[in-house]
Amino acid sequence: MSVVMADEAKDVHTEQLAACVRYVPPEDLKVVAQTYDGAPVMSGSVRGVQAHFREKHPQAVYVHCYAPDLNLVLCHTCKAIPEASDFFNLLENLFVSQCVYSQHDQFASIQEELHIEQRELVQISNTRWSCQLSSVNALMKNFPAVMKSLQKIRTPTALALHSKLSKLPVVYLFVVFKKLLGITEGFHKVLQKENVDLAQVVHYKSAVHDTLVSQGTAQVAEEIYAKAKAACRENNIHESSLGPRRKQKMGDFVVEVSCGSRSDLLNDSEHLKQRLFYPCINRMTSELENHFPNVEKEVMIGIQACLPASETFLCMQSLEKLASQYNIQLVPEEVMVTKSFLSRKGTEAISDILSVFKPLNPMMFPSLKTILQVTLTIPDSSCERSFSSLC
Structure with a gap:
């Protein structure tokens, strides 16, 4: 799973472009998201870069960089x-x-x-x-x-x-x-x-x-x-009392x-x-x-279901919305076993998505492991941090 991220900045003389690829091991060639700033040339739903990119990678949802929002x-x-x-x-x-x-x-x-x-x-x-x-x-x-x-x-x-x-x-x-x-x-x-x-x-x-x-x-x-x-x-x-003019x-x-x-x-x-x-x-x-948020609604519902602090954590209906976006066959029984498995670890050990992802064995929890991998791969920002020294 991978994400394409890009951002640009201009100093007095030079315009610079930073392009990054974000992935969560084990990586493959599937692109699940793309992240740019809100400029129309990048974010446009018809002629923007994200629209052209989705013609070749339909599953790559567009995520606007949250930092400047x-x-x-x-x-x-x-x-x-x-x-x-x-x-x-x-x-x-x-x-x-x-x-x-x-x-x-x-x-x-x-x-x-x-x-x-x-x-x-x-x-x-x-x-x-x-x-x-x-x-x-x-x-x-x-x-x-x-x-x-x-x-x-x-x-x-x-x-x-x-x-x-x-x-x-x-x-x-x-x-x-x-x-x-x-x-x-x-x-x-x-x-x-x-x-x-x-x-x-x-x-x-x-x-x-x-x-x-x-x-x-x-x-x-x-x-x-x-x-x-x-x-x-x-x-x-x-x-002093400032009355009407x-x-x-x-x-x-x-x-x-x-x-x-x-x-x-x-x-x-x-x-x-x-x-x-x-x-x-x-x-x-x-x-x-x-x-906030500007991600597709169905995808966002599924992402929220992967967060331990969410009220919909590991909710089957919510997870299916994310699974259908990336053609992942989610197994209900697998989700049930995952809940029992994580309950043995205690709430302190399971604080974020990464702490849920790491202990899951890919052979025992293949579909849920993949969904969590997608969720971790989708970023909240573009390459804006690359230009922090120029801001």
């Missing part, structure tokens, strides 16, 4: 919620402002003056999920030093950044994204592992999704609001909103909850559903 969840959330997009643009602008040599030295001096552990601000990256959380955490821990530094610099850019940070809705978003990104941090780390299998990815995704859904309550929103207000008090940020008269005209500007967010808990917290958490959960 988590980044797409945040990107699409920001596109749908303008305030979230503005928030991360603000983080990037703060990082750029601190990169100026003289301003960086002043920032370090203020950190020492305030007895704050010296921490650098983190640059935002559109391709690395961990950078988003690191950037939020770094700024929250350095918030007093950042505010004082911007006040001392007093350039137009610094004063504009200070003005934006001195608003409750912005501080509120810091607390919101610290929580939401913190929930997904472990999932990001799992997606970077080389030995994670597809069933585990979907299992962990479900846990993250359910956790996010459970946090979308009025009680959690009130807790976030309380933390944001406490942060404002600690940093002497005055909570007043109509301005200009001759015979009435101007309700100035061109190109967004309406100000009110400072009250209910407004921030409805305008920021609920939209952010709802969008992230829906994006998780849209991007």
Whole structure:
């Protein structure tokens, strides 16, 4: 069993392509899957590489690389919620402002003056999920030093950044994204592992999704609001009530909103909850559903049945869906004996698909051994890790 994986990256001068073949011994020539990024030329169902490849290898299901999918969840959330997009643009602008040599030295001096552990601000990256959380955490821990530094610099850019940070809705978003990104941090780390299998990815995704859904309550929103207000008090940020924009008269005209500007967010808990917290958490959960999983449904059901933590572990009906995809004759009695055999080993010894695969003798469990081999062969990512040094 084997899988074809490919990905490309481009530096300043050269475009590079990495192609890999993944297999689980004993290997044969059957190709069970193919993994690329989501570019239409690769993933297109009609003229994409995966479509042409399946003309010669019909059983090779297409698996979109999961690693960048988590980044797409945040990107699409920001596109749908303008305030979230503005928030991360603000983080990037703060990082750029601190990169100026003289301003960086002043920032370090203020950190020492305030007895704050010296921490650098983190640059935002559109391709690395961990950078988003690191950037939020770094700024929250350095918030007093950042505010004082911007006040001392007093350039137009610094004063504009200070003005934006001195608003409750912005501080509120810091607390919101610290929580939401913190929930997904472990999932990001799992997606970077080389030995994670597809069933585990979907299992962990479900846990993250359910956790996010459970946090979308009025009680959690009130807790976030309380933390944001406490942060404002600690940093002497005055909570001026920003009511609806007043109509301005200009001759015979009435101007309700100035061109190109967004309406100000009110400072009250209910407004921030409805305008920021609920939209952010709802969008992230829906994006998780849209991007995970993207494997054919019947195949995914069978893969899940191979995972010991799944409710459908070794369910005959579920396994048959995967077996039919690869023309494997699954024997019901073999599955029954496998359950009895594994029960003698205990739940601690059987923790993942590999721990199920290894102890099964291929002479005694030929069909199930083959199904597990297919499941282990199908990857969760492409060759993206080959280019980690270029990202």
